[in-house]
Amino acid sequence: MSAELHGALALAGAADREAAARLGELTTAAVSGWVSIPPAWRPSPGAGPAEVGRWWAGLTPAERRWLIGHEPARVGRLDGVPVTARDQANRLLLAGRREELAARRRRLLAPLPPGPAELARVARLAQVEAALHGLDALGRRLAAPQAPRAYLLGLDPAGDGRVVMALGNPDRAGAVLTYVPGMTADLADAPGELGRAARVLDRCAALGPGEETAAVLWLDYDAPDFLPEAARSRQAEDAGPALHRFQEGLRASHEGPPARQTVLGHSYGSVVVGMTARDHxxxxxxxxxxxxxxxxxxxxxxxxxxxxxxxASTAPDDVIRLARPPEELARRAVLAATPLGPAAAALGGHELWFGRDPSDPGFGGRRFPSGRYGHTGYWEPGNPALDGMAQIVLGR
Incomplete structure (x- = not known):
């Protein structure tokens, strides 16, 4: 118990020092009379995260303050810039991002004559109001004093909305999880998706007391809203360059020895992760x-x-097991009418919609167990999958 207490106190002390340093950076100019000055140059738009990290490290404190205060949109999304600076910049933008959503809501409040256009307006209004509710919930988490501290690394209310948020500081943690959610994930769902990342983080703290970990919700892609979209790989392929850069940025901005980085994809998010790893x-x-x-x-x-x-892990009662290519579904339909039908269903098959089942032994990966909690229950308390995810994050 004394070792666990010592570890907890050490992490608390580190968090307090970071908070004090952040406050000092933001207030030094006002207290001491220092001025902020623009930097002489900026990296090109195509610069990689490692180059961006070197550029940021070479700036003076006054230049960094100027960039955060005058170009927060640039700093807030620049992979390779330290997490604390990105968080400062994005918090400066937060009120404006909310106003963008509120303005969309005001425009949608004007009723239209009965008909398809009015039905579409009502549906869109409900979507925007849900997004506002989600953004407000994220804002409350950002303002909350409890550990782990939240860091806002990206926010875009356009379309269905995108957000990147960390719990704990990825630049300082020895183990970092990046969680990519799947179909229908958007700004309205972000608080719930962040809660899934938080549950893994909680189990990491229980299984590895004293080990500093961080978890990132990476929802910086256009997740499919409907099954016809989810049956195609385009949105996963489009997400690849951004996820690749983000992970490179975590490496570039990390302090001290490299962290153990784990990327977790759920449902269509696993397609994003797999295709990014394959292609980039x-x-x-x-x-x-x-x-x-x-x-x-x-x-x-x-x-x-x-x-x-x-x-990989797939629950025995996860409906994703039915996501099979048309030829496999046709084969099963034919077999279902024969005495071989029950045996064929019991044997299952290796091929899913986007390739071989990663939880199949022939895929060449490693499996960890899940209870019967359906497609969205991997994070449920008591599900062995939750401890499995945490153990992988910790490198056990």
Missing amino acids: GLSADALVFVGSPGVGVEHAGELRMLPGQVW
């Missing part, structure tokens, strides 16, 4: 797929990861 590579020490309809490859070796660092 992912700066990660482990990949985790839960409730996956396939990840775009036939074997774990195609994901550019070290052997033994690709993990």
Whole structure:
């Protein structure tokens, strides 16, 4: 118990020092009379996160203050800039982002004559109000004093809305989880998705007391809203460059020895993670797929990861097991009318909609167990999958 208490006190002390440093950085100019000055140059739009990190490290405190105060939109989304600076910049933008959503809501409040246009307006108004509710919930979490501290690393209310938020400081943690949610995830759902990341973080704290961990909700892509969209890979492929850069940015801005980085994809989010690893590579020490309809490859070796660092779990009652290609569904339909039907259903199949089932032994990954909690229950208390995810994040 004394070791656990010592570890908890050490983490609390580090958080207090960081909070004091952040407050000092924001208030030094006002207290001491220092001025902020614009930097002489900025990295090109195509600069990689490592180059961005070197540029930021070479700036003076006055130049950094100027950039955060005058160009928060640039700083807030620049992979390779330290998490604390991105958070400061995005918090400056938060009220304006909310006003964008509120303005959309005001425009939608004007009723239209009865008909399809009015039905569409009502549906869109409900979506915007839900997004506002979600954004307000995120704002309350950002303002909350409880540990772990929340960091806002990206926010865009356009369309369905996008957000990147961390619990705990990824630049300082020894283990970092990036969680990519799946179909229908948007700004309205973000508080619930952040709660899933928080549950993994809680289990990490219980299983590894004294080990500093952080979890990031990465919802910086246009997740499919309907099944016809989710049956295509376009949105996953479009997300690849941004997820690749984000992970590279975590490496570039991390303090001290490299963290153990784990990227976890749920449902369509696993397609995003798999195709990003396949097409661009992912700066990660482990990949985790839960409730996956396939990840775009036939074997774990195609994901550019070290052997033994690709993990998967699919609950026995997860409906994603039915996400099979048309030819497989047709074969099963034919077999269902024969005496072989029950046996074929029991044997299942290897192929899912986006390739071989990553939880199948032939995929070449490693499996961890899940209870019978359906497609969205991997984070339920008592589900062994939750401890499995936490153990992978911790490198156990």
